[in-house]
Amino acid sequence: MVIVNFKTYLEATGKKAVELAKEADKVCRETGIAVAVAPQFTDIATIANTVSIPVFAQHVDPIQPGNHTGQILAESVKQAGAVGTLINHSERQLKLSDIDSTIRLAREKGLFSVVCGNNPSISKATAALNPDLIAVEPPELIGTGTPVSKAKPEVVTDTVRLVREVNSEVVILCGAGITRGEDVVAALKLGTQGVLVASGIVKAKNPYAIMREFAEASKR
Amino acid sequence: MVIVNFKTYLEATGKKAVELAKEADKVCRETGIAVAVAPQFTDIATIANTVSIPVFAQHVDPIQPGNHTGQILAESVKQAGAVGTLINHSERQLKLSDIDSTIRLAREKGLFSVVCGNNPSISKATAALNPDLIAVEPPELIGTGTPVSKAKPEVVTDTVRLVREVNSEVVILCGAGITRGEDVVAALKLGTQGVLVASGIVKAKNPYAIMREFAEASKR
Amino acid sequence: MVIVNFKTYLEATGKKAVELAKEADKVCRETGIAVAVAPQFTDIATIANTVSIPVFAQHVDPIQPGNHTGQILAESVKQAGAVGTLINHSERQLKLSDIDSTIRLAREKGLFSVVCGNNPSISKATAALNPDLIAVEPPELIGTGTPVSKAKPEVVTDTVRLVREVNSEVVILCGAGITRGEDVVAALKLGTQGVLVASGIVKAKNPYAIMREFAEASKR
Amino acid sequence: MVIVNFKTYLEATGKKAVELAKEADKVCRETGIAVAVAPQFTDIATIANTVSIPVFAQHVDPIQPGNHTGQILAESVKQAGAVGTLINHSERQLKLSDIDSTIRLAREKGLFSVVCGNNPSISKATAALNPDLIAVEPPELIGTGTPVSKAKPEVVTDTVRLVREVNSEVVILCGAGITRGEDVVAALKLGTQGVLVASGIVKAKNPYAIMREFAEASKR
Numbered sequence: 001m002v003i004v005n006f007k008t009y010l011e012a013t014g015k016k017a018v019e020l021a022k023e024a025d026k027v028c029r030e031t032g033i034a035v036a037v038a039p040q041f042t043d044i045a046t047i048a049n050t051v052s053i054p055v056f057a058q059h060v061d062p063i064q065p066g067n068h069t070g071q072i073l074a075e076s077v078k079q080a081g082a083v084g085t086l087i088n089h090s091e092r093q094l095k096l097s098d099i100d101s102t103i104r105l106a107r108e109k110g111l112f113s114v115v116c117g118n119n120p121s122i123s124k125a126t127a128a129l130n131p132d133l134i135a136v137e138p139p140e141l142i143g144t145g146t147p148v149s150k151a152k153p154e155v156v157t158d159t160v161r162l163v164r165e166v167n168s169e170v171v172i173l174c175g176a177g178i179t180r181g182e183d184v185v186a187a188l189k190l191g192t193q194g195v196l197v198a199s200g201i202v203k204a205k206n207p208y209a210i211m212r213e214f215a216e217a218s219k220r
Numbered sequence: 221m222v223i224v225n226f227k228t229y230l231e232a233t234g235k236k237a238v239e240l241a242k243e244a245d246k247v248c249r250e251t252g253i254a255v256a257v258a259p260q261f262t263d264i265a266t267i268a269n270t271v272s273i274p275v276f277a278q279h280v281d282p283i284q285p286g287n288h289t290g291q292i293l294a295e296s297v298k299q300a301g302a303v304g305t306l307i308n309h310s311e312r313q314l315k316l317s318d319i320d321s322t323i324r325l326a327r328e329k330g331l332f333s334v335v336c337g338n339n340p341s342i343s344k345a346t347a348a349l350n351p352d353l354i355a356v357e358p359p360e361l362i363g364t365g366t367p368v369s370k371a372k373p374e375v376v377t378d379t380v381r382l383v384r385e386v387n388s389e390v391v392i393l394c395g396a397g398i399t400r401g402e403d404v405v406a407a408l409k410l411g412t413q414g415v416l417v418a419s420g421i422v423k424a425k426n427p428y429a430i431m432r433e434f435a436e437a438s439k440r
Numbered sequence: 441m442v443i444v445n446f447k448t449y450l451e452a453t454g455k456k457a458v459e460l461a462k463e464a465d466k467v468c469r470e471t472g473i474a475v476a477v478a479p480q481f482t483d484i485a486t487i488a489n490t491v492s493i494p495v496f497a498q499h500v501d502p503i504q505p506g507n508h509t510g511q512i513l514a515e516s517v518k519q520a521g522a523v524g525t526l527i528n529h530s531e532r533q534l535k536l537s538d539i540d541s542t543i544r545l546a547r548e549k550g551l552f553s554v555v556c557g558n559n560p561s562i563s564k565a566t567a568a569l570n571p572d573l574i575a576v577e578p579p580e581l582i583g584t585g586t587p588v589s590k591a592k593p594e595v596v597t598d599t600v601r602l603v604r605e606v607n608s609e610v611v612i613l614c615g616a617g618i619t620r621g622e623d624v625v626a627a628l629k630l631g632t633q634g635v636l637v638a639s640g641i642v643k644a645k646n647p648y649a650i651m652r653e654f655a656e657a658s659k660r
Numbered sequence: 661m662v663i664v665n666f667k668t669y670l671e672a673t674g675k676k677a678v679e680l681a682k683e684a685d686k687v688c689r690e691t692g693i694a695v696a697v698a699p700q701f702t703d704i705a706t707i708a709n710t711v712s713i714p715v716f717a718q719h720v721d722p723i724q725p726g727n728h729t730g731q732i733l734a735e736s737v738k739q740a741g742a743v744g745t746l747i748n749h750s751e752r753q754l755k756l757s758d759i760d761s762t763i764r765l766a767r768e769k770g771l772f773s774v775v776c777g778n779n780p781s782i783s784k785a786t787a788a789l790n791p792d793l794i795a796v797e798p799p800e801l802i803g804t805g806t807p808v809s810k811a812k813p814e815v816v817t818d819t820v821r822l823v824r825e826v827n828s829e830v831v832i833l834c835g836a837g838i839t840r841g842e843d844v845v846a847a848l849k850l851g852t853q854g855v856l857v858a859s860g861i862v863k864a865k866n867p868y869a870i871m872r873e874f875a876e877a878s879k880r
């Protein structure tokens with residue numbers, strides 16, 4: 001599985017976000033590999049109406065419907081067409097009790113939860129909260145083009161080992177610095193089940209080609 | 221001017237948000253009074269594509285495009301069709317320097333800024349930052365159905381007086397507890413130029429009727 | 441073990457904080473039971489110079505020495521005489537990665553870490569981060585006088601069970617609503633090793649008597 | 661007036677904080693210039709008991725006595741001997757409504773309020789909230805050794821001008837990058853009434869000599 005995080009890149013905002021999602025959709029149809037996208041909130045509805053691949057929100061607030069001006073309601077991203085949400089990305093970190101509440105809220109509303117963790121012990125801690133997926137992303141490697149699977153393979157293997165001590169079912173994704181098909185292969189060999197990627201695709205000259213490369217690598 | 225804040229009410233989420241915006245649009249066409257809406261981020265694009273009244277975001281983060289997962293980029297709400305944004309609503313309060321940055325950012329991106337303030341001296345402070353509009357909303361009255369213009373008229377008149385000491389141009393809106401046409405009349409008489417309203421319309425049995433009442437009251 | 445959290449009660453500020461700490465010290469000498477105190481930052485030094493019982497900080501920021509105006513440096517509470525710190529109290533909640541960083545920092549600086557958790561799964565998550573002690577405090581019971589051991593004994597037993605799945609060594613404290621010796625007895629019977637208490641002692645007419653009652657109960 | 665912010669520098673923690681405060685006290689006695697210190701919370705009591713110069717807290721939370729574990733109660737710093745507090749330092753920024761609340765709280769408890777601002781318009785905004793003192797500190801110059809009075813004199817003069825439009829009484833301090841007596845002279849010439857300084861003194865080889873230099877410069 002590949003999740004493409006659009007972050008707040010201009011290359012993945014508005015019409016460009018829809019274009020990028022269409023290319024991910026094409027790769028998915030061509031290869032049979034699940035390529036999901038996590039666009040900005042304002043683009044979820046248009047993208048979900050345009051493509052058939054899974055769409056994730058980048059964040060959801062641990063709130064119920066009501067007077068919460070400016071916050072992100074789970075129902076709002078669900079009704080817009082999202083099937084899940086990232087939680088606690090290193091660029092949008094949450095209090096521990098809010099991570100717990102948001103995972104429960106996502107489950108209650110029928111949204112997949114993808115909780116990000118900075119290091120192996122944090123990933124173990126989040127695994128104890130029973131999310132659907134976990135993504136390990138050392139913040140110091142985000143956006144560097146140096147994949148964690150290469151720079152710090154022990155971070156990935158330690159994460160897999162510690163997470164499995166407390167949770168045998170959660171899907172583990174590998175993130176940070178992934179830019180090539182071989183990085184995906186390495187991530188899968190280290191025991192993860194997919195990748196979370198952002199600039200490696202969004203900022204690529206030819207995002208379609210890279211997503212295609214990632215998908216092919218996932219098949220090996 | 222009337223701005224309807226949809227907050228995160230289920231009655232104003234997804235399809236229901238579009239319906240409510242259509243009714244506001246109808247009132248605007250019938251009465252000639254500017255009725256703007258501030259829906260959730262996920263609904264901005266669909267609403268802006270459906271109606272011709274102004275659409276506001278409920279919040280924008282003081283960020284530039286880039287790696288800011290889960291945050292609200294000014295360009296994203298602009299491209300989705302918003303013409304402005306609420307800033308520092310009492311349910312989404314900001315650090316002072318972020319209010320300043322967001323007002324500047326909004327101007328730079330061509331978005332109107334509507335900064336909310338809790339009390340007269342805070343409103344004066346925000347007026348010093350030169351936003352386009354200011355909304356005075358005593359948080360203790362939000363959602364009560366008791367309008368500030370009735371419960372605490374001096375809050376409104378003090379706000380107008382203090383704001384005008386530092387800023388002769390900013391448009392002043394009155395918020396909190398407004399549910400009837402006469403509340404709008406009272407707000408205008410106290411020296412404001414419009415109202416910011418949420419539950420009074422969103423939670424009304426017949427939002428169209430109330431918006432119409434507000435619009436008629438604005439004409440007096 | 442009994443830890444008395446002074447919070448920001450006036451009854452436990454300044455000279456009154458020193459008086460309360462002296463009474464805890466007296467109970468400790470009389471009963472041999474470890475009674476620790478967690479006063480406000482400003483009172484740590486005076487208390488640590490006056491009594492011989494352990495003194496804890498109520499919070500420490502995950503920072504290194506440097507330019508962090510207004511924050512709490514681990515070295516500052518250590519040099520003032522504290523032997524440990526509360527972390528992530530429900531009234532001072534932290535981001536998950538900051539809990540992890542603060543636990544590591546405390547260990548590095550020779551401070552005991554007492555991490556608070558709202559519910560059993562959160563306590564399990566924090567146990568995965570290897571703090572020295574964990575305190576389970578359902579926030580809805582804090583300050584009520586209804587002990588968690590009575591209102592929700594399953595919260596305590598679930599916490600003990602889940603925490604032990606990932607950590608066999610961490611000391612588990614029971615908090616929230618404890619006001620009588622029998623609450624302490626109940627907490628210990630449910631599998632915890634001590635209590636974290638605040639208003640039950642600080643707001644008591646005779647704090648000395650209650651601490652004495654707690655200490656006697658701990659012996660049983 | 662000179663306020664020395666000890667931040668969380670190890671050179672100004674614990675015993676070293678007391679030593680530094682003693683040297684400031686000595687400079688004050690020798691020159692007659694008011695040199696105040698803003699140490700960490702844990703050091704306020706010891707310093708206030710040792711010296712006769714004014715002691716400030718670096719921050720106070722906008723709370724009343726009660727259940728606020730880990731927060732800074734105004735009464736606690738007051739009882740420890742502080743006569744005032746910094747508010748909204750760029751390293752401890754607050755929401756606008758909390759700045760307003762803290763200024764009111766400080767006045768109510770008899771503490772001087774020193775509100776920091778990043779730029780001229782923010783300083784004008786804070787001046788509208790009627791604090792006792794304002795300190796203008798462009799964050800990009802903090803700790804650089806390049807004084808704002810030299811790098812950006814217009815920031816200081818703009819601040820003075822804008823602040824005076826709304827507040828004729830507030831004392832204006834100049835901060836960021838001040839390391840020499842001539843920087844103090846320049847700051848005063850630009851229309852401020854004193855300086856807020858940190859690393860320029862705390863990190864100096866001979867803090868006493870620098871404070872003495874500052875004091876002499878203030879007399880000119």
